[in-house]
Amino acid sequence: xxxxxxxxxxxxxxxxxxxxxxxxxxxxxxxxxxxxxxxxxxxxxxxxxxxxxxxxxxxxxxxxxxxxxxxxxxxxxxxxxxxxxxxxxxxxxxxxxxxxxxxxxxxxxxxxxxxxxxxxxxxxxxxxxxxxxxxxxxxxxxxxxxxxxxxxxxxxxxxxxxxxxxxxxxxxxxxxxxxxxxxxxxxxxxxxxxxxxxxxxxxxxxxxxxxxxxxxxxxxxxxxxxxxxxxxxxxxxxxxxxxxxxxxxxxxxxxxxxxxxxxxxxxxxxxxxxxxxxxxxxxxxxxxxxxxxxxxxxxxxxxxxxxxxxxxxxxxxxxxxxxxxxxxxxxxxxxxxxxxxxxxxxxxxxxxxxxxxxxxxxxxxxxxxxxxxxxxxxxxxxxxxxxxxxxxxxxxxxxxxxxxxxxxxxxxxxxxxxxxxxxxxxxxxxxxxxxxxxxxxxxxxxxxxxxxxxxxxxxxxxxxxxxxxxxxxxxxxxxxxxxxxxxxxxxxxxxxxxxxxxxxxxxxxxxxxxxxxxxxxxxxxxxxxxxxxxxxxxxxxxxxxxxxxxxxxxxxxxxxxxxxxxxxxxxxxxxxxxxxxxxxxxxxxxxxxxxxxxxxxxxxxxxxxxxxxxxxxxxxxxxxxxxxxxxxxxxxxxxxxxxxxxxxxxxxxxxxxxxxxxxxxxxxxxxxxxxxxxxxxxxxxxxxxxxxxxxxxxxxxxxxxxxxxxxxxxxxxxxxxxxxxxxxxxxxxxxxxxxxxxxxxxxxxxxxxxxxxxxxxxxxxxxxxxxxxxxxxxxxxxxxxxxxxxxxxxxxxxxxxxxxxxxxxxxxxxxxxxxxxxxxxxxxxxxxxx
Numbered sequence: 162x163x164x165x166x167x168x169x170x171x172x173x174x175x176x177x178x179x180x181x182x183x184x185x186x187x188x189x190x191x192x193x194x195x196x197x198x199x200x201x202x203x204x205x206x207x208x209x210x211x212x213x214x215x216x217x218x219x220x221x222x223x224x225x226x227x228x229x230x231x232x233x234x235x236x237x238x239x240x241x242x243x244x245x246x247x248x249x250x251x252x253x254x255x256x257x258x259x260x261x262x263x264x265x266x267x268x269x270x271x272x273x274x275x276x277x278x279x280x281x282x283x284x285x286x287x288x289x290x291x292x293x294x295x296x297x298x299x300x301x302x303x304x305x306x307x308x309x310x311x312x313x314x315x316x317x318x319x320x321x322x323x324x325x326x327x328x329x330x331x332x333x334x335x336x337x338x339x340x341x342x343x344x345x346x347x348x349x350x351x352x353x354x355x356x357x358x359x360x361x362x363x364x365x366x367x368x369x370x371x372x373x374x375x376x377x378x379x380x381x382x383x384x385x386x387x388x389x390x391x392x393x394x395x396x397x398x399x400x401x402x403x404x405x406x407x408x409x410x411x412x413x414x415x416x417x418x419x420x421x422x423x424x425x426x427x428x429x430x431x432x433x434x435x436x437x438x439x440x441x442x443x444x445x446x447x448x449x450x451x452x453x454x455x456x457x458x459x460x461x462x463x464x465x466x467x468x469x470x471x472x473x474x475x476x477x478x479x480x481x482x483x484x485x486x487x488x489x490x491x492x493x494x495x496x497x498x499x500x501x502x503x504x505x506x507x508x509x510x511x512x513x514x515x516x517x518x519x520x521x522x523x524x525x526x527x528x529x530x531x532x533x534x535x536x537x538x539x540x541x542x543x544x545x546x547x548x549x550x551x552x553x554x555x556x557x558x559x560x561x562x563x564x565x566x567x568x569x570x571x572x573x574x575x576x577x578x579x580x581x582x583x584x585x586x587x588x589x590x591x592x593x594x595x596x597x598x599x600x601x602x603x604x605x606x607x608x609x610x611x612x613x614x615x616x617x618x619x620x621x622x623x624x625x626x627x628x629x630x631x632x633x634x635x636x637x638x639x640x641x642x643x644x645x646x647x648x649x650x651x652x653x654x655x656x657x658x659x660x661x662x663x664x665x666x667x668x669x670x671x672x673x674x675x676x677x678x679x680x681x682x683x684x685x686x687x688x689x690x691x692x693x694x695x696x697x698x699x700x701x702x703x704x705x706x707x708x709x710x711x712x713x714x715x716x717x718x719x720x721x722x723x724x725x726x727x728x729x730x731x732x733x734x735x736x737x738x739x740x741x742x743x744x745x746x747x748x749x750x751x752x753x754x755x756x757x758x759x760x761x762x763x764x765x766x767x768x769x770x771x772x773x774x775x776x777x778x779x780x781x782x783x784x785x786x787x788x789x790x791x792x793x794x795x796x797x798x799x800x801x802x803x804x805x806x807x808x809x810x811x812x813x814x815x816x817x818x819x820x821x822x823x824x825x826x827x828x829x830x831x832x833x834x835x836x837x838x839x840x841x842x843x844x845x846x847x848x849x850x851x852x853x854x855x856x857x858x859x860x861x862x863x864x865x866x867x868x869x870x871x872x873x874x875x876x877x878x879x880x881x882x883x884x885x886x887x888x889x890x891x892x893x894x895x896x897x898x899x900x901x902x903x904x905x906x907x908x909x910x911x912x913x914x915x916x917x918x919x920x921x922x923x924x925x926x927x928x929x930x931x932x933x934x935x936x937x938x939x940x941x942x943x944x945x946x947x948x949x950x951x952x953x954x955x956x957x958x959x960x961x962x963x964x965x966x967x968x969x970x971x972x973x974x975x976x977x978x979x980x981x982x983x984x985x986x987x988x989x990x991x992x993x994x995x
Contacts, residue, residue, distance in 0.1 A: 163424045170510055173557055177509040181502055181565035188566060189258035195449060201456035207415070208464045211410045214537035214811060220789065221810045225802035228659050231756045232764065236268075237399045238377060239653075240356040241641055242386070243383060244393040247351025253389040254345060254354050254378045260380040261358060269371045271748070273357040275345040286741060288707055288734045289694040296706040303710060307717045340648070345500020348647050354891035355648050360753065371405060398641035400654055410932045415470050418927035422474040425923045426481060433916045434492065435486075436571075442563045443488045447481035449559060450552030454692055458544045468537040468872055471928055471936060472544045479523060479545075479883055480552025482917035483516040486890055487556055489913035491564065501568045505561045513557065515893035516760015518834055518847075519886035520715065525829030526882025527531050532825055533818035537811070541875055549882070587911060587955055595960035595967075603958045606853060616863035621812060622870040622938075623778030633849050646771070655687075655753070655766040658788060658801045663762030669791055669799060670765055676787050682780070683787065684770040688745050689754045689762040700740040707734040767801075775805060778812060785809035826878030830885050842965070843892050850888040850958045854950030855880060861945045872935040876942035883921060884950030887914045888958050895962060903962045911955055918951035 180187050187515040187643055229235060240257070242250050254274055261272045283290070291299075339349060346355040360373060377397065385395040426447075430440040451473050458465065458472070465472070494504035527549060530542025637870050658673075660666050666688040677683050694700055711734050743751055754762050767788065773780050788801035831848055838844040858880060867873070891914060895906040925947065928940030 170513065173513040174506055174510050176557060177505055177561040178502070180562045184562040184565040185701060187558060187562040191449065191555075191562075195452055198449075198452035198456035202452055202710045203453060205459045206464050207408065207412060207466075207470060209402065209467050214466055214468060214807075215533065218885055219534075219810060220800040221802045221806045224554070224659065224800045225807070228657055228764075228802060231758075231760075232657070232753075233657065235654075236360040236401050237302060238358040238360065238374065238397055238401050239641075239645060240358065240377070241379070241396045241398060241644060242354040242356070242393065243352060243396075244386075245352055246390055247347070249390040249393060250347070250351060250354040251343060251345055253384065253386055253393065253395075254356060256389075257380065257384045258356060260384050261356070261377065262382060264373075264376045268360040269362040271359040271752070273346075273359065273749055274355075275343075276341050276749075277344040279750060280344060282747050282750075285735060286694070286738065289700060289703055289738060289741060291703070292705065293695075293699065293702055296703055296710070300706055300710050300713070303713055307713065310717070320375045324386070325710045346648050353644060353648065355645060357399075372403065374402070396641050398645070411467060411470055414931035414933065414936070418471055418474050418930045422477055422924055422927040425926075426477060426674055426920050429916065429919055429923070430481075430485070434488070434913065438567065439488050439492055442560060442567065443481060443484040443570060446484045446555035446560055447477050447552050449555040450480040450548045451476045453551045454544050454548035457547050458540070460545065462540055464538065466537065467933065467935070468541050469544055472541065472548070473930070474927040475924045476545065476548035476552065478921045478927075479511065481920050482549055482883075482886055483553045483556040484560055485917050485920065486516055486910070486913050487512045487560060489910070491914075495568075495570070497776070500565050501570075505564050509561065511897060512890075512893070515886075515890045516553060516556065518838070518889045519883075520549050521833045522830040522885040523549040523879075523882035525833055526826040526878050526880075529822050529826035529829055533814065533822055535811070535814040535818055537872065538814075538818065538822065538875060539805050545879070564585055566949075585908055588907040588959070591907065591956065591963060592904050592957035595963040597962065598956050598960040602853065602953070602960075605860075606856055609856050609863070612860050612863035616859075620863075620869045621778070621815070622868035623775060655768050656788060656801055656805065657753070657783070658765040658791065658799055660763045660765065660799060661797070663689065663760075665793060665799070666762060666765050668793060672793075673765070673767065673788065674792050680770070681771075682783050683767045685768040687766040687768075689751065690762075692746055692750055692754075693741055695855040697740055704738060704740070707738060710734060712734065778808065781805040781809045782812065815869065819874050822875075823878050823881075826881045830881045834885065834889070838889075843896070846958060846961060847885060847888045847892060849961075850953045851881060851884050851950065853957060854953040857949035857953065858942075858946040861949065862942060867938065867942055867945075870935050870938060873939040873942040876939055876946055879943065880946035880950060884946065884954075886917060887951050887954035890914050890917075891954055891958055903959050903966070907955065907959050913927055914955060915951065918947050922947045 237520050242253055242257075258272055258274045261269065288296070298580055340349070346357070347353065358373075358377060374397065383394050386395050427440060427444060430443055430901055431437065434440050434443075454476055454598040455473060458469065462469075490512050491504050494507045495501070499507065524546040527544075527546035530538040531546070533539055591845035658669055660669055667690060670686045670688050673683060673686055690696075694703065713734055743754070748755075749759060753766055754764050756763065769775055769780075769784070775781070785806045789806065791799045791801075793799065830851065834847050838847065855877065859877065861867075861870075889908060894910040895902060898905050922944050925940045925943040928936045928943075931937055931940075
């Protein structure tokens with residue numbers, strides 16, 4: 162291990178000297194690489210739909226993409242018209258619909274405003290929707306009535322002889338028609354009208370409907386609702402509006418968070434170094450890591466998803482740590498009077514191993530996320546791991562070249578460093594009361610351990626409403642969508658199972674109902690057959706009965722008086738009735754069952770009970786178990802999809818992959834630490850400090866009731882890689898001190914370690930600016946991990962070192978230095994044994 166360490170030290174020192182000699186070539190090459198990476202990064206776009214988080218081969222994603230490709234009009238926009246006056250609302254809708262239909266060059270497939278076509282259809286074909294038994298009964302009653310008219314002496318003991326000519330069949334119009342007496346989509350009191358705009362575009366497409374929404378809004382403005390009533394309000398809602406609001410909110414959050422992260426990181430760097438040049442030079446390697454990692458993401462994934470959208474801020478906050486440690490040491494040596502080249506050599510030689518362990522540990526932790534098939538994890542891990550390694554490499558190569566090219570200072574003023582007062586206080590505390598610090602840490606650990614059993618029993622977030630955009634616009638869309646329920650009585654976005662052929666629809670329906678016989682999970686299941694008056698043989702039997710009724714009425718018309726004959730004309734079954742096929746149904750009725758190629762009948766629709774919340778994760782898990790993996794009689798399996806099923810799949814992915822990813826991250830960090838430090842006390846202390854920090858992080862999450870979701874779960878494995886940074890840097894500085902130098906190590910590097918943690922916290926805090934609750938919860942969880950790990954490294958670790966020193970004999974009297982510098986050179990490595 163010593164030989165590996167010595168070889169590595171010689172190599173990186175040689176590399177840094179080469180970079181300084183070839184500084185112009187290095188910086189030009191860096192500029193060209195940064196420009197190329199920036200160009201590739203500019204090609205990245207954002208995909209916010211949930212399907213981007215699951216693996217492409219997931220049954221839910223595969224089925225969703227198949228449905229989105231085959232089915233028409235899954236995407237829709239609902240226009241809500243509100244005012245206290247029914248007539249004003251109706252007249253506005255009647256004026257708006259033609260304006261919408263005139264929109265050209267858009268994705269609009271259809272504009273639905275009411276049920277006029279459906280009413281005409283059911284009124285004409287209503288007799289076919291009567292049951293065969295009702296038709297036979299009507300025919301028998303008619304025959305008895307005719308017999309009474311022909312033979313007054315006839316007495317029917319089973320009927321009231323005074324019964325008037327019976328209605329053959331009641332109005333068999335569709336159940337929805339009774340809701341819309343004026344044929345418009347409206348509430349019973351007429352204060353709310355709706356227009357449904359069906360789109361041709363894919364719901365998974367990038368920015369679907371953005372241009373169409375603008376055209377619809379223009380049509381609304383042109384129609385001018387205030388002409389009809391001054392207090393009339395017109396709003397847009399629906400799944401397309403929700404998707405656009407989610408995307409626009411995330412884009413706005415991304416811009417704000419990235420800007421805030423860059424400004425705040427630069428500000429705290431300036432406060433720490435109290436000079437512009439070290440601040441700017443330290444930011445360069447991190448920016449290089451960000452640009453190159455984003456360029457690799459564009460090459461590998463083409464787009465960012467809602468999990469990886471903020472990776473730029475995270476990489477900047479984490480990746481700058483290596484430059485901070487190296488620059489802090491460089492500035493220290495420059496204040497001692499060394500030249501830029503000599504100071505750079507010392508800085509690289511004395512920090513490369515600590516920063517290398519931190520970078521590789523972080524890369525391993527991020528990389529462990531790539532082991533899962535859940536793309537929300539794997540892409541996050543791939544981009545983050547690449548960013549950490551690239552930032553570290555840039556720190557070793559580009560940063561010395563920047564120093565050699567730009568640092569022309571002859572004398573570096575010995576300014577007091579920011580955080581010096583804090584680190585001196587911390588050093589005094591650990592030196593004077595190490596056991597008190599250790600006992601306090603042990604007490605905190607016991608409290609955290611006590612909170613874990615209950616938390617581990619059920620730590621997940623089941624209210625999926627909290628995992629999306631929480632902006633006022635999104636909440637407004639949800640409220641408006643809820644206002645559609647009194648109109649339609651059900652959701653306009655049902656769950657769908659797409660069969661391989663129409664003949665499978667009824668077996669699938671029966672299989673679903675057998676799984677949920679009490680309608681607890683699925684309130685209603687609809688196939689195309691439910692919209693028909695029966696199969697062909699049944700319809701032919703009905704037509705035969707109707708033909709018999711028609712002949713009886715025509716043959717005995719002379720037995721009726723004028724009033725009865727007029728009633729007969731209204732009740733007489735139309736003579737042009739014929740069997741109804743799926744294609745004969747009005748388009749609004751068969752829209753959900755019609756595919757882009759004209760095939761009708763493969764989808765099976767299912768609707769949740771109105772009493773359950775579609776954001777309830779426990780309900781969605783029940784639903785997913787019910788509608789997924791439906792086995793057909795021939796052994797084939799069908800799957801359903803939709804946001805509920807995808808949410809359930811994401812939760813199952815966390816439960817399945819989470820422990821494996823966390824274990825892999827911890828094991829990888831431990832192996833990197835042992836590989837570069839050896840099986841020594843240093844490695845044990847580094848890992849122990851990291852584990853204590855992780856325990857405090859999870860304990861804080863339990864105490865503050867931070868629930869785990871599909872995004873913030875990654876904070877734990879990522880913390881393993883980032884948290885190892887702080888302890889290893891303190892230990893590496895301690896190794897350069899003589900025995901009794903714990904306080905000098907804390908003062909010398911504690912400020913830089915605190916700054917590293919602070920910049921990382923800034924990267925995570927940028928997520929707190931997001932409207933997306935899942936991103937905010939990830940930021941909060943990661944910040945707790947940062948505080949826990951840096952607190953353990955700067956308090957418990959120095960106290961442990963002092964306790965170990967005391968166990969090897971009396972500790973010399975130590976005076977805490979007033980500054981973070983030592984007198985004299987670095988000198989040879991101390992011979993004191995651990």
